[in-house]
Amino acid sequence: MTNPNTTKQIKLTKEGYERLEKALAQEQERLTEATRIVQEQMENSTDSEDTGLEDAKREKRQVEARIEELEDTLARATVIEGGADDGAVNLGATVVLSNETAKKEMTVKVVSAAEASVRGGDKTPRISDDSPVGRELMGRREGDAFVVNLEGGKQVKYKVKSVSY
Template sequence: MTSQATKQIRLTPEGFERLQKTLLQEQNRLAEATRILQEQMETSADNEDTGLEDAKREKMNIEARIDELEDTLSRATIIAEHENEGRVELGALVTLIIDATKKEMRVQVVSAPEAAVLGGSLPRISEDSPVGKELMGRKKGDAFVVNLDNGKQMKYKVKTIEY
């Protein structure tokens, strides 16, 4: 077993709930895919049937997604306490000012598994993303630069931090 398999994943309460809802949706999709696969098997002729192969592949993809969600939820720790009050950490709601445009951007900093799940009212950025990495541990008023993949740089300033 790798260390990744036992590593705790920190989630906000909302993120944990979204992951649970996503798991339930995937389990419902699996039941439907299984039903479709059974129908395909009953109606397919002995010759190669692309519909049958597609149904098998879809069922396998859903099963893999369910395994991934169950693994994430089993390793989840819900963020309750904020150890570094006044500094950006997981779960923080941060208002950033984009230096080039002076526009504000409000985001929530979350773990990668939580950032990947759709839903919620605020844009979420992963602590593993370029902006997320630079943002972690910052305090109100801090300015920072993010190097983008295309070689450009973006400057941000932390306007507010809430929990």
């Protein structure tokens, strides 16, 4: 049976794609170091129950899994260029939201789940189009108000103040 995620395209902003590439390079450096540590532990190991060696192997496997995940995401990525000029929220949009419940404003960038999971250097918080707020925000325009149902029956009312790309 084939994994449905292996062919699904992932939409990323240009900045998100570059962040993932940088994360991949960092993980590849970590793999080189982890491999060196495993080899060192193997040479110095005298006990078949050596926990240092097992820890080093576990760390190496985790790094390899992260590299595989990043490579898969990048292989399926489509870089999006800005949004449509129709004023609607889509991936890559920077949105000023008013939390009408808490009487606070916040600026967020709407990105795919794959992009939201990688920390970046920009100051604008990123929200996934797959999150409760992100799902409700998609397609909205300046002036639109909407309610997000959170866990425990809590509701938060938002209003879109502006949308830019």
